[in-house]
Amino acid sequence: MAFGDLIGQRAARELLQRGLRAGRLPAGLLFVGPAGVGKRRFALAVAQALNCPVAPAEGCGACAACQRVERGEHPDVRALSPDGAQIKIGQAREAIQFALGTPFEGRRRVLLVEQADAFNAAAANAFLKTLEEPPAHAQIILISARPDALPATIRSRCPVVRFGLLTLSEVEACLARQGKRPSADLRFLARLAQGRPGAVAGLDLEAFRQQRRTLLELLELLGQGQSVARLLKAAHYFGKLERPEFEATLDILAGLLRDLACLKTHAVVGPGEDADETLIHTDIRAKLQALADRFTLERIHQALARFEAIRRDLTYNINRVLALEAAFLDLTASV
Numbered sequence: 001m002a003f004g005d006l007i008g009q010r011a012a013r014e015l016l017q018r019g020l021r022a023g024r025l026p027a028g029l030l031f032v033g034p035a036g037v038g039k040r041r042f043a044l045a046v047a048q049a050l051n052c053p054v055a056p057a058e059g060c061g062a063c064a065a066c067q068r069v070e071r072g073e074h075p076d077v078r079a080l081s082p083d084g085a086q087i088k089i090g091q092a093r094e095a096i097q098f099a100l101g102t103p104f105e106g107r108r109r110v111l112l113v114e115q116a117d118a119f120n121a122a123a124a125n126a127f128l129k130t131l132e133e134p135p136a137h138a139q140i141i142l143i144s145a146r147p148d149a150l151p152a153t154i155r156s157r158c159p160v161v162r163f164g165l166l167t168l169s170e171v172e173a174c175l176a177r178q179g180k181r182p183s184a185d186l187r188f189l190a191r192l193a194q195g196r197p198g199a200v201a202g203l204d205l206e207a208f209r210q211q212r213r214t215l216l217e218l219l220e221l222l223g224q225g226q227s228v229a230r231l232l233k234a235a236h237y238f239g240k241l242e243r244p245e246f247e248a249t250l251d252i253l254a255g256l257l258r259d260l261a262c263l264k265t266h267a268v269v270g271p272g273e274d275a276d277e278t279l280i281h282t283d284i285r286a287k288l289q290a291l292a293d294r295f296t297l298e299r300i301h302q303a304l305a306r307f308e309a310i311r312r313d314l315t316y317n318i319n320r321v322l323a324l325e326a327a328f329l330d331l332t333a334s335v
């Protein structure tokens with residue numbers, strides 16, 4: 001996909017295109033922004049623009065070189081991502097060797113470092129040296145959703161390109177490109193994405209709705225403020241999920257609670273205001289409305305904060321079952 005065909009992120013796009021056209025893109029760049037908003041997509045577009053023989057500095061998106069960049073098969077473009085939780089020194093050395101090499105067939109060697117915040121100390125040091133004295137034909141793009149976790153020495157070497165959340169219609173346009181889906185599904189997915197099309201790419205909607213039903217039952221239990229035994233059972237069930245599924249569960253839960261808060265707020269504002277503007281789960285609005293009646297706004301916010309804290313603490317390998325048990329019991333105790 002050529003530069004001009006990318007969706008959204010106008011500021012980032014203009015900045016990069018100006019640099020490319022002037023032939024003055026800094027050798028090391030740091031792309032920051034939430035996960036799933038297109039940072040990698042834009043980095044690939046830069047790689048295409050740097051190596052496309054048809055439209056130099058722009059990228060045509062259609063020639064053999066652009067297509068190979070797209071498929072990850074271009075010999076002068078490589079992506080580095082963490083091996084497990086970290087980017088290790090061996091990986092970093094190999095990637096740096098690649099970046100320092102002479103291009104095989106393109107004009108520039110392009111190295112994308114995904115989750116650059118996962119550098120371990122030795123790998124970060126190795127990269128720092130390369131960023132201090134980059135060879136003329138190397139382009140290094142560090143990508144991170146958590147730039148604060150990067151060593152300050154690395155951050156200070158790389159100009160930052162910021163990526164933000166996409167608008168609802170931009171997300172819808174992105175999703176429409178990824179494959180055919182009924183338009184009602186597209187609209188729902190776009191709401192669900194909350195500005196991050198990558199967050200819902202390839203989502204199995206049927207499985208999602210099933211999981212959502214289970215979580216609505218959980219919220220009903222929490223709203224009743226009894227059935228401790230069932231809540232503990234639920235904590236065990238959700239807490240035992242693999243981490244990605246567990247995180248997805250917390251995300252769905254947060255979305256549902258956000259909708260409850262939204263319905264509550266609009267109930268106060270009055271019927272003239274339309275909550276549908278901001279609601280994610282518009283398809284089950286009646287059900288959510290009934291559920292919202294069981295919670296005070298304060299408790300909804302309390303639950304949101306609680307689950308958000310669990311998500312944050314996942315970095316420390318917490319016991320998920322115990323964390324959920326404590327959260328559920330606290331939340332029912334305040335009914």
Ligand SMILES: [Zn+2]
Binds near residue numbers: 055061062067
């Ligand atoms: Zn091309």
